[in-house]
Amino acid sequence: MSIHAVRPHIDRKAHIVVIGGGYAGVLAANRLRRDPDVEVTVVNPRRAFVERIRLHQMVAESGNATLDLAGMLDSGVRWMVDTAVQIDADRRAVRLGSGGVLSYDYLIYAVGSTGAVPVAVPGARQFAYPIGELEQAERLQGAIGRLPSHAPILVVGGGLTGIEAAGELAEQRPDLKVTLLCGGVLAPSVGGPARRSVRRQLSRLGVEVLDDAVVAELGCDHAWLTDGRVLASAVTVWTAGFGVPDLATLSRPPSRSRWSAMTTFCSTPSRLAIWSASKTRVPPAFSGFR
Numbered sequence: 001m002s003i004h005a006v007r008p009h010i011d012r013k014a015h016i017v018v019i020g021g022g023y024a025g026v027l028a029a030n031r032l033r034r035d036p037d038v039e040v041t042v043v044n045p046r047r048a049f050v051e052r053i054r055l056h057q058m059v060a061e062s063g064n065a066t067l068d069l070a071g072m073l074d075s076g077v078r079w080m081v082d083t084a085v086q087i088d089a090d091r092r093a094v095r096l097g098s099g100g101v102l103s104y105d106y107l108i109y110a111v112g113s114t115g116a117v118p119v120a121v122p123g124a125r126q127f128a129y130p131i132g133e134l135e136q137a138e139r140l141q142g143a144i145g146r147l148p149s150h151a152p153i154l155v156v157g158g159g160l161t162g163i164e165a166a167g168e169l170a171e172q173r174p175d176l177k178v179t180l181l182c183g184g185v186l187a188p189s190v191g192g193p194a195r196r197s198v199r200r201q202l203s204r205l206g207v208e209v210l211d212d213a214v215v216a217e218l219g220c221d222h223a224w225l226t227d228g229r230v231l232a233s234a235v236t237v238w239t240a241g242f243g244v245p246d247l248a249t250l251s252r253p254p255s256r257s258r259w260s261a262m263t264t265f266c267s268t269p270s271r272l273a274i275w276s277a278s279k280t281r282v283p284p285a286f287s288g289f290r
């Protein structure tokens with residue numbers, strides 16, 4: 001089904017703007033482009049497609065985490081290196097960091113998440129190294145690369161990202177002393193047998209796992225735990241939690257009338273104007289998306 005079947009009043013190609021050229025944005029753009037009645041423009045802050053799931057490998061210098069974004073997008077998908085700084089839903093326009101404005105008929109919101117460090121932990125913002133974004137991972141890679149043998153590394157966060165980061169660093173830099181601080185329990189999202197297996201693998205790689213270690217404060221070369229322990233740290237990698245990009249907060253929500261219309265749009269999928277590509281139900285009427 002073409003977009004004109006669901007929006008017959010549009011007598012030109014519908015313009016779909018995709019904010020974010022990550023996994024969700026690229027997939028959405030390529031699938032939407034199959035509809036001959038749409039034009040698709042992707043806005044992404046860099047020329048690279050970032051494989052975030054490989055950032056820990058990039059940090060440990062065992063792999064690459066970027067691909068050429070142009071090579072990921074189907075021919076016919078337009079794209080630009082820019083940052084969306086505000087969405088004006090009433091005007092159906094996106095203001096760009098470069099100063100330009102991009103109008104759209106439909107908007108795909110696919111900005112992903114950020115690698116966040118909490119303000120509530122004193123010293124964390126100053127001394128911790130998050131790993132969730134390309135530029136953060138590059139900074140961490142530089143710091144790890146400068147470490148001498150036997151330097152202690154703390155990885156904060158016993159979830160999957162922390163486990164991957166600690167394991168990869170220990171495997172690639174066996175000369176370092178890697179400790180994983182879990183803040184409660186190792187790998188809380190998996191069951192007992194999988195957790196035991198993860199623990200065995202980490203132990204085999206020489207990673208010390210401290211299940212109940214909660215960081216209370218960070219210094220330039222130490223972490224203070226809530227139970228009073230003090231651990232030496234040349235680099236502290238922060239994987240405990242992700243943040244939300246502030247684009248939606250900075251944007252103009254639909255006006256009241258538009259908002260009630262939007263609620264109707266949501267229950268009438270053919271007229272939904274803004275979609276979140278990552279986790280949201282896809283309107284079934286827009287067949288090009290599926």
Ligand SMILES: Cc1cc2nc3c(=O)[nH]c(=O)nc-3n(C[C@H](O)[C@H](O)[C@H](O)COP(=O)(O)OP(=O)(O)OC[C@H]3O[C@@H](n4cnc5c(N)ncnc54)[C@H](O)[C@@H]3O)c2cc1C
Binds near residue numbers: 023051
């Ligand atoms: C180290 C690490 C390991 C991981 N391992 C796994 C794993 O093994 N398995 C798994 O399923 N998941 C893993 N994840 C999570 C996975 O990477 C994310 O779930 C996934 O990247 C989300 O895809 P996305 O397209 O929604 O967002 P992203 O991949 O983050 O893409 C969003 C894009 O939008 C861009 N953007 C942001 N703001 C703007 C703006 N204002 N204007 C324009 N563009 C913008 C970003 O720069 C980025 O290019 C891992 C994450 C990390 C950090």
